[in-house]
Amino acid sequence: MNVYDTHFDSNEWFVLSGLFIGAVLVVLLPKRFRAKNAIVYYTCGLYTGLFFDHSLGLEPIDLYDVDDSSAYEWTDFLSYVSYGCVSYIFFYVYDRIGVRPSRIAVYVLVWALLSTGMEWLAVQAHVFHYRLGYRLAYSFLIYLIVHSCWLALFHWCEKIAGERPRRHPG
């Protein structure tokens, strides 16, 4: 097991502050979706983070470790919870600004760049520890795929449920 540090330092503060900012945004944003939709959109980010960290971050691939060691820690779980805030805001903004079909690729690109930037900050804060030649550029590709899948999920949920998210003024 790889251990990088054992102190409460930059990576824990980064995760906690990210979670705080994300949670405040999710709570303060005017309600836009039905309760069930909102719950699914939030859980989507949590699931995606865990899915990739447990497929790419564990054997046999094991391309990176998260936080202080390769073990599963409480800060790892909190970081997944903060991914939930990111996915909720992703869907919220998408629906709020009413992205036209011709601009979906641009929206995905902007969010992939934003996510890559956030990951770069996380690497500087020692949240992620890359191994075996893994590079930030590879994450950019993953974000493009993930965000495209998220939008597919968004439209699929709406289509199957046969409802548009309830819109509120503002």
Next chain:
Amino acid sequence: MTLAICMFVTWCVWIAFSLMPKKLSVLDTVFVLFGGTVFELSIFTLLHVNLSWIVVNPDIEKSCANLVIRLLLIPVALLISTNIMLYDWKVLKWIVAAGILLSFVPLQMLQVRLGVITALHVPTIGMLLFFSAYMLFARLLAGLIRAAGRKEERRLS
């Protein structure tokens, strides 16, 4: 061959799920799938990485077979058990749910036999407890999202 066998078993579980009458709506299903996977993966990682109670073979094919079981089979099996626990049957649903729970034992044995899991330091009763916790958690999630939907409908009407 290991990967093919695990994928075959997974496919059979998917077929069972696609054929069964469902009590959960699509959104409920997606939520239970996401939430159930998060819980199951978290527990598995604690057992595997932190405690080393389960040792997965580092070989590429066998590790991928384990990923197939963890990411594609068990979450769908949890969806099946959740749907069954929501049926109107009184006693039969608990018998079927117990059957699903017991089916996880041969699944673990299959993984050990195929060399996917090289060491299993959890007794069978312990594994049954973990899998029953997954099933109960998935059922709890289903109750939670259904209650959220009902509450909102009442508020809107």
